[in-house]
Amino acid sequence: MLVFDADDTLWENNVVFERVIDDFLEWVAHPTLDRMQLRAVLDDIERANAVTHGYGSKVFLRSLRECLERLRQRPATEAERHEIDDLAVALVTHQVELMPGVADALDQLAGRHELLLLTKGEREEQQRKLDACGLLHHFKTAYIVPEKNVETYREVVREQAVDPARAWMIGNSPRSDILPARAAGWNAVFIPNDNTWVLEHDQLDAADAGVLHLSAFPDLLRHF
Structure with a gap:
């Protein structure tokens, strides 16, 4: 997943x-x-x-x-x-501007894996972006949550009836995407973004084998 x-x-x-x-x-x-x-x-x-x-x-x-x-x-x-x-x-x-290669990569990944989306924020605002992105058909479920913490990730795997060790969280935020997912037993893929909000920054353990570091979204196709 x-x-x-x-x-x-x-x-x-x-x-x-x-x-x-x-x-x-x-x-x-x-x-x-x-x-x-x-x-x-x-x-x-x-x-x-x-x-x-x-x-x-x-x-x-x-x-x-x-x-x-x-x-x-x-x-x-x-x-x-x-x-x-x-x-x-x-x-x-502001109009939704997809990252380079996102649309094509998701087209291919959706044929190989079950995809979910997990975003935090104000529900109406996030839903507007989801509706405008043109990507929702790729995802089995789209979660909009007020915060991404360890319990959020535990709840997702409970709802999806998935072993946490078979779940991968893919995102740009150490604080919201990587660290709490790892604490919940997930694997994670860190794709840095130079414009990540300063409050989402945090230190990642370079020795953590459960975190895959990639430089760009299309690189996912080499691993999944």
Whole structure:
């Protein structure tokens, strides 16, 4: 059983958020903090909001507003809230852009293996991307979950009645795709993405034989 992450594995996602963050940091400016320090403030706010409110564009906008208010030490004005909304229009209008080789690789893999999809985030937003991607026919089941943790992976194999040792999680996020899958007894395939969200970074054990490291999605065809 091959289980695929969606955002930044099947299609580009976080690069759009990064563009908005760049525009936000340029707009907000600060008399004493540089861009790296401003980004650290935003990262802390996003980390806290992810725990409390989850993921997605709405939570991201909330984090931008809270960051502005923390930096300005006052509530955001109506004009400032509108400015942030305008900066983030790209999040709503962005079209799903598949990673190179994804469509052809899935066509071949679907003929050899049972494929599932496992993505986290706000359900309506993730479903919109799934409906637009043109790939859903390849997957037996598509899971949209609020968080990917060890219990999430255990629940998937229970529902699918599969031995965890025969399951492979394929994704770009050490924190959400690789480490919890391994802790649940799965194998994993790590396909790095230069635009992976900073909060999804984590250290992987280079000696872990249960993690296959690939450089690009089509490389899966040499192994599965």
